[in-house]
Amino acid sequence: MIRYTLNCKNGHQFDSWFSNSDSFEKLRKKGLLECAVCSSKEVEKSLMAPKITSSSDKKTETLISAQSDLEKEIKALKHKIKGTATDVGENFSSEARAMHYGEKEEKPIIGKATMDEAKDLAEEGVPFIPLPWSDDKVN
Numbered sequence: 001m002i003r004y005t006l007n008c009k010n011g012h013q014f015d016s017w018f019s020n021s022d023s024f025e026k027l028r029k030k031g032l033l034e035c036a037v038c039s040s041k042e043v044e045k046s047l048m049a050p051k052i053t054s055s056s057d058k059k060t061e062t063l064i065s066a067q068s069d070l071e072k073e074i075k076a077l078k079h080k081i082k083g084t085a086t087d088v089g090e091n092f093s094s095e096a097r098a099m100h101y102g103e104k105e106e107k108p109i110i111g112k113a114t115m116d117e118a119k120d121l122a123e124e125g126v127p128f129i130p131l132p133w134s135d136d137k138v139n
Contacts, residue, residue: 008035009042037071074132081131085110092128093117100126 003017004024014036018024024045027033033043085108088095092111098104110131113121121128 005046006033006035006043007046008038008040010035010038010040012037012040013046078131081108081110084108087111093121096121096126096128097124100124 001017001019002021003015005013005015007013012035016033018027024033028043031041034041035043088109088111090112092109092113095104095109095111099106099109113128118128118130
């Protein structure tokens, strides 16, 4: 196994393990690598340097502690929304439409909609907003 420090196009840095040096290139070419913070698929290896350990108790910065203020705010927003809204999954469009037309009681919902479904909702005046994150996937 080999560990690489990776950088995405948005400047996020994270580590990932690979079975060998060729496996990184194979996964990158297939578009299977993804930034753990912003889900960008444009990922490259960082310059490598040997790790020198010391006896000090100095903590190293982790991906979580290195997050920008905006990333922390998005994470907090995501936690709040997921804690208060009902996840209706693939039924988002029909649920949102039913609430808009008074067929169902209004409540906060989250879910998935295709681009065509989103366009239809917008044309009908059904209020919704895309969320600033993708599915909960980590590399």
